[in-house]
Amino acid sequence: MNKKFINQNRPERRDAAQNRQRILDVAIKLFKKNGVEQVSMNQIAIAAQIGPGTLYRRYHNKSELCMDxxxxxxxxxxxxxxxxxxxxxxxxxxxxxxxxxxxxxxxxxxxxxxxxxxxxxxxxxxxxxxxxxxxxxxxxxxxxxxxxxxxxxxxxxxxxxxxxxxxxxxxxxxxxxxxxxxxxxxxxxxxxxxxxxx
Structure with missing residues (x-):
């Protein structure tokens, strides 16, 4: 079966990949410190030093971010x-x-x-x-x-x-x-x- 729940074959621009990694790094730190349910998408965007629009273009909600x-x-x-x-x-x-x-x-x-x-x-x-x-x-x-x-x-x-x-x-x-x-x-x-x- 070998399920893949996120499309990993889509090519990604270098700056987009860096943004993605920064988002994930920041999110995991915030989640470990405060718990997933207590952290908002806006907090993640601020801590990652990106605009909320950039975050929401990549992840429509926190569920998608957690899935990644x-x-x-x-x-x-x-x-x-x-x-x-x-x-x-x-x-x-x-x-x-x-x-x-x-x-x-x-x-x-x-x-x-x-x-x-x-x-x-x-x-x-x-x-x-x-x-x-x-x-x-x-x-x-x-x-x-x-x-x-x-x-x-x-x-x-x-x-x-x-x-x-x-x-x-x-x-x-x-x-x-x-x-x-x-x-x-x-x-x-x-x-x-x-x-x-x-």
Whole structure:
């Protein structure tokens, strides 16, 4: 599958590439210091010493900027998922679902802030038809596994994939971790109990 979530083949002028790198360097420093959610696009533009128009021409919102910062890690995640699913073709779909969830939960834990930034696009929060590329790719994988479990193609598999991704979303996951006090392994166990017996 080898997903590429940002077009890396587009040629870039030297000054544009320098601006891009300056934006990314400044953004990652501000994010580490203050947290992704507390940093505005205007703060990034000021710290990078560029005009807001220059910033918004490159990144329409903070979600796109976070995606650029995290894209290599996302590619690695989906390469790991591909490898896992390929190496475990003979195991049950429920077991493969567990392995996939384990990989994603580890990714969410290690890249929490940037991943939350990717998920925080204003369009996605106001329009539920627009989802991140990560959501779309995971949704396809979950639907395939649920269809295997049911041994048929049904809308139930689509609904189950939507519900599972809702449970893995930043707000729900953060609530389970910080308010309920569940560990990542406990969340994994609970999700497997809920979604593997279909």
């Amino acid at each position: 910062l995290i894209k290599d890690n996302i590619d690695l995640l989906f390469n790991d998922i591909d490898r896992y699913l390929s190496d475990n073709r003979e195991t049950s779909p429920a077991q493969r679902l567990r392995g996939l969830l384990k990989l994603f939960i580890h990714f969410r834990e290690t890249k929490a802030q940037l991943l939350a930034g990717v998920e925080s696009t204003p369009a996605a929060s106001n329009n539920h038809t627009q989802k991140s590329p990560i959501y779309n790719e995971l949704h396809k994988l979950f639907v395939t596994l649920f269809e295997e479990m049911n041994n048929q193609h049904t809308t139930d598999s689509i609904f189950a994939a939507d519900m599972l991704l809702a449970a893995l979303s930043k707000d729900f996951y953060r609530f389970q971790r910080n308010v309920r006090g569940y560990s990542p392994s406990k969340i994994l166990e609970q999700l497997c109990l809920m979604f593997s017996k279909r």
